[in-house]
Amino acid sequence: MNSLQVNLCKKTFPGVSQAPPHQALASIKFSIKRGQFACITGPSGCGKTTLLNILAGLDHDYDGEIHLPLTSEHQKAVIGYVFQAPRLLPWRTVGQNLTLIKDRSASTVDVSELLSLTGLTDFCHAYPDRLSTGMQRRLALARAFVVEPDLLLLDEPFTSLDEPTAARLRLLLLEIWRRHSTTVIFVTHDLREAIQLGQRIIRLTGAPGKVDLDIPILLSPTERSDTQVVEAWRTRILQAG
Ligand SMILES: Nc1ncnc2c1ncn2[C@@H]1O[C@H](COP(=O)(O)OP(=O)(O)OP(=O)(O)O)[C@@H](O)[C@H]1O
Ligand SMILES: [Mg+2]
Secondary structure, eight states: OOEEEEEEEEEEEOOOTTOOOEEEEOOEEEEEETTOEEEEEOOTTSSHHHHHHHHTTSOOOOEEEEEOOOOTTSOOOOEEEEOSSOOOOTTSOHHHHHHHHHHTSOOOOOHHHHHHHTTOGGGTTSOGGGSOHHHHHHHHHHHHHTTOOSEEEEESTTTTSOHHHHHHHHHHHHHHHHHHTOEEEEEOSOHHHHHHHOSEEEEEETTTBEEEEEEEOOOOHHHHTOHHHHHHHHHHHHHOO
């Protein structure tokens, strides 16, 4: 099986104190072919992060089935996860945050090249608390790339970045995706960003979260950077469903 297959019926969080249990996800069913770049959109609280945590194997408490794609060597898929809030090792330098993860994987990625691509070369020996939020986001991105993932999960990775930096990192993400034929699931609440990046948009509604739209985005790279084309698709998607 070479696609990611998701068939979730229900995900409920237990109630805390007197609060009743909370059903975060209902019917989530889709499959993503190996190498496809899919974007997941939906309003705050509809369960996007909950879904990524399940796909990443961080949460096993759900009803349903997930089948991860096999690698070409039929081994367990390597997953890279860029969390919604960068989770870095504060007691390790920027360089060590990358090499520690790399050394635990079979990755052949060049860490210096990755530092250069993300504009962090000069901060290789700095600790994460000396970095701006945007720089921490770039490091979190580099850390997900360093394992050469078969499945890359990104949870609003470019939020809080200035637009030129976000645009540069989107291009970097696309370049790495094309090079490694990684399957990508990119969560964003920004429909324009989803249209610029994704081959497909899966829209969730809440609550509980369920899929209400799943459409291919048939655009060339040139069309994706054309504001008018993106706006036309945005209108079409907003009116769909
Ligand atoms: N650990 C938890 N315990 C209880 N409820 C939770 C927990 N994590 C998430 N939830 C609830 O599940 C729902 C979905 O949360 P989730 O973080 O997945 O939403 P989201 O779509 O990622 O939102 P955002 O766009 O704001 O990041 C929310 O109502 C949230 O309060
Ligand atoms: Mg979230």
